[in-house]
Amino acid sequence: MAEPAHRRVADAIRAAIERGELEPGARMSTVQQLADLHGVSKETAHRAVRSLVAEGLITATRSRGMYVRNRPRERVIVRDRTVYRDELGYFFDRSAQDWRAIGTPTRGQTVAPAHVADMLEVGREEVVFARDRAMGPPGSTTASQLSTSYLPMWLLTELPVVGKAQTGSGGIYDRIEEHFQVPIEWSEMVYGRPANDEEVAKLGIGEGLPVLVVTRLAAVAPGGRRQVVEINETRMSAEEFAVAYPVQRDASAAWPRA
Amino acid sequence: MAEPAHRRVADAIRAAIERGELEPGARMSTVQQLADLHGVSKETAHRAVRSLVAEGLITATRSRGMYVRNRPRERVIVRDRTVYRDELGYFFDRSAQDWRAIGTPTRGQTVAPAHVADMLEVGREEVVFARDRAMGPPGSTTASQLSTSYLPMWLLTELPVVGKAQTGSGGIYDRIEEHFQVPIEWSEMVYGRPANDEEVAKLGIGEGLPVLVVTRLAAVAPGGRRQVVEINETRMSAEEFAVAYPVQRDASAAWPRA
DNA sequence: TAGTGGTCTAGACCACGGC
DNA sequence: CCGTGGTCTAGACCACTAT
Numbered sequence: 178m179a180e181p182a183h184r185r186v187a188d189a190i191r192a193a194i195e196r197g198e199l200e201p202g203a204r205m206s207t208v209q210q211l212a213d214l215h216g217v218s219k220e221t222a223h224r225a226v227r228s229l230v231a232e233g234l235i236t237a238t239r240s241r242g243m244y245v246r247n248r249p250r251e252r253v254i255v256r257d258r259t260v261y262r263d264e265l266g267y268f269f270d271r272s273a274q275d276w277r278a279i280g281t282p283t284r285g286q287t288v289a290p291a292h293v294a295d296m297l298e299v300g301r302e303e304v305v306f307a308r309d310r311a312m313g314p315p316g317s318t319t320a321s322q323l324s325t326s327y328l329p330m331w332l333l334t335e336l337p338v339v340g341k342a343q344t345g346s347g348g349i350y351d352r353i354e355e356h357f358q359v360p361i362e363w364s365e366m367v368y369g370r371p372a373n374d375e376e377v378a379k380l381g382i383g384e385g386l387p388v389l390v391v392t393r394l395a396a397v398a399p400g401g402r403r404q405v406v407e408i409n410e411t412r413m414s415a416e417e418f419a420v421a422y423p424v425q426r427d428a429s430a431a432w433p434r435a
Numbered sequence: 436m437a438e439p440a441h442r443r444v445a446d447a448i449r450a451a452i453e454r455g456e457l458e459p460g461a462r463m464s465t466v467q468q469l470a471d472l473h474g475v476s477k478e479t480a481h482r483a484v485r486s487l488v489a490e491g492l493i494t495a496t497r498s499r500g501m502y503v504r505n506r507p508r509e510r511v512i513v514r515d516r517t518v519y520r521d522e523l524g525y526f527f528d529r530s531a532q533d534w535r536a537i538g539t540p541t542r543g544q545t546v547a548p549a550h551v552a553d554m555l556e557v558g559r560e561e562v563v564f565a566r567d568r569a570m571g572p573p574g575s576t577t578a579s580q581l582s583t584s585y586l587p588m589w590l591l592t593e594l595p596v597v598g599k600a601q602t603g604s605g606g607i608y609d610r611i612e613e614h615f616q617v618p619i620e621w622s623e624m625v626y627g628r629p630a631n632d633e634e635v636a637k638l639g640i641g642e643g644l645p646v647l648v649v650t651r652l653a654a655v656a657p658g659g660r661r662q663v664v665e666i667n668e669t670r671m672s673a674e675e676f677a678v679a680y681p682v683q684r685d686a687s688a689a690w691p692r693a
Numbered sequence: 694t695a696g697t698g699g700t701c702t703a704g705a706c707c708a709c710g711g712c
Numbered sequence: 713c714c715g716t717g718g719t720c721t722a723g724a725c726c727a728c729t730a731t
Contacts, residue, residue, distance in 0.1 A: 181700060188632075208717065218702045223718070231489070231643030232629045240709045240716040258680060262688040269682070360690035363682035369627030369645040369673030371490075387627040387645030387673060393682070415627030415645060415673075422516060422680045424527070424621035424651070430520040432618035439719060466698065476721045481699070498697040498728045700726075707719075 186215045186225035194234060194245055201247030205235065208243075233386050233416065256391070258422035260363060266347035269363075269393070273312065279320045282310035284342070289327050293408050296394055299329050306333055306340055311379055320379050322413045332406055350395070353406055357399045361406070365422075366392045369415050380414055387415035444473045444483035452492055452503055463493065463501040489641040491674060514649075516680035518621060524605035527621075527651070531570065537578045540568035542600070547585050551666050554652055557587050564591055564598055569637055577639050580671045590664055608653070611664055615657040619664070624650045625678050638672055645673035 180188075190211070193199050206214065212222035226243065229235045237243040256270050268274055287307045288294075294301045306328040311320035328349075333340040336356050339349045350361055369389050372382045382388065395407040426432065438446075448469070451457050464472065470480035484501065487493045495501040514528050526532055545565045546552075552559045564586040569578035586607075591598040594614050597607045608619055627647050630640045640646065653665040684690065 183700080184632075207715080209715095218704095220703085220720090221701060224700095226717085228642060232631065237717060238710095239718065240711080242716065259683050259685045260688045261685045262692075267688060354690075354692075360684075364679065365682055366677050366679040367625050367647070368677035369647050371643075371645060385629075385643055387629060389625070389627050419624045419626035419650075421622060421624040423683075424623055425517050425681075426618075427517045427519045430518045430525055432612075434520075434612075441719080465696080467696095476723095478701090478722085479720060482719090484698085495698060496728095497699065498730080500697065694731085696730090697728080698726105699728105701724085703722105705720085707717105709716080709718105711715090712713080 182215070182217050183221050183224040183228070186211065186217060186222055187228045189215065190225065190229060191232075191234060199245045201245050203245050205243040205245060231385060256418065256420045258365060258420065267350050273322070275315055276312045276321070277315055279311040279313045279318065282308060284308045284340070286330075289408070293327055293392070293410065296392070296405065297327055297329055297408050298405050303330075305329055319381050321417070322411050323376065323379060324409060324411045327408045327410075328406070349407065353395075353397060357397045359397050359399050361395050361397055363396075364394050365420075366394075367420050368392075376412055380412070382414050388412045389415040389418055389420065391420060440473070440475050441479050441482040441486070444469065444475060444480060445486045447473065448483065448487060449490075449492060457503045459503050461503050463503065465500070489643050491641040491644055514676065514678045516623060516678065525608050531580070533573055534570045534579070535573055537569040537571045537576065540566060542566045542598070544588075547666070551585055551650070551668065554650070554663065555585055555587050555666050556663050561588075563587055578637050579675070580669050581634065581637060582667065582669045585666045585668075586664070607665065611653075611655060615655045617655050617657050619653050619655055621654075622652050623678075623680075624652075626650075627673050634670055638670070640672050640674075646670045647673040647676055647678065649678060 190199075190205075199205065205211075208223050208226060209219055211226070212219045215222065226235070226237060230237055234246060235243055236246050256272065258269075260267055260269055261271065262268070263274075285307065286304045288302065289297060289299075289305045289307070291301050294303065294305070297305065299305060308326040308328075310324050312322045312324060313320045326349075328339060332353075336352060338344055338352050344352060354361055367389060369387045371385045372380070372388045376382055376388050380388070389412070391411045391413075393409040393411070394405060395409070396403055396405045398404070448457075448463075457463065463469075466481050466484060467477055469484070470477045473480065484493070484495060488495055492504060493501055494504050514530065516527075518525050518527055519529065520526070521532075543565065544562045546560065547555065547557075547563045547565070549559050552561065552563070555563060557563060566584040566586075568582050570580045570582060571578045584607075586597060590611075594610060596602055596610050602610060612619055625647060627645045629643050630638070630646045634640055634646050635642050638646070647670070649669045649671075651667040651669070652663060653667070654661055654663045656662070
């Protein structure tokens, strides 16, 4: 056999979904029915089902059946990579401006993930200060994004207010700009990875489905000496959210061309 | 049993790898040995192995054995969202500038995915022109990125050269700027989703692991009338790649503050 | 030829939710 | 109680490769 049976079955089901024969939300045949239909054992049919679950195409719940997922691929909320300001201070996401904290934000000392420690320019074993919060649209009880803010300990020593529960009007960014008397510069990085247990629980994502991680770096350069003052990591369902930004022309790509 | 046996076995192996007992590149026990060791059937041991392959932790080759993968977890290649230009034309990724096409690029008419059709401003059932290619570092035989370029049919009618195999110096972007006599403006969007079969096969990603999709929109506005001329979708392993860009200040966030 | 990963089956069993 | 997804087994078989 060129193509294994379990893959053949998975392909057939996937094709049916993509052709629209199985509509989003529709209940699917049972595993046993799929096995009979394609002339394979129940275990093989189940294996095909497992791949489709891993791909995020269907959901399967014990004793309740399998359903075609209705994926909100159409309604991607697009984040816009520009920093704005209103009376409350800087914000980065116009579509999430009215979102509220879900549950109680936490703060305390912790060891940051390796890549965050590297970007923060502290040792990987070094303790940093972290603020955690879950955000969601007003009225919602489940979070849409998990945000963690990491601060280096030297900044808390130099500017203790950034570690307090109440950081005052404009938050830590205003305190930092007031203290250093220079503008903060931000840059962002996006990557994806499978959701971990915390994200599955708090964001209601399917196990193993991807989350998008937006890592934002805040730096100041008083007197030309650049210092990273904060790393913010925001995690969200990769399926529901997309991040957008303009592409800038380098000098080599100036218009009109020579 | 709270924890299924196949998961227990997978956890044990994963832990051994993460503790460093199994070093990257080391050959692992055979499936049969794992089955005996953990007191499960060969099929169950194999199932544990499948999850680890899907997670990208190990590789398995028929009749040659299973090996611990050495993953570039730390060395994410960071794309830089700026358009540059060299003697060959515009390019978007300095780290991928010397990459070459793997296999033969294809081109032809197709129906684009819904969100691409929307961005291209054509009907969802409408046929568009597509160019597909797999790219990878020089010398490599497996692709690192899959790139698909979608063009609206009206553009091929107005400017037939963009549908040819050879589009001339500077490629379609130079042809488009020459034709409309205005600069192209690009914007990008990033999202993630589980890999599909094509990506699993061509990119060597584990089944169900996330891919990062960078959707780039090219538009021109001759005489102020904005027209979308191309959508490019580039897919890559979300584990190996991250996308970076600067955050820009909106006028409301000007510094110094009022 | 022997050993490897990989596939497949038939049938047993389990946990859970709805009836 | 029954039907559901999900687990597990023992054993057969296959394709490939190193020897």
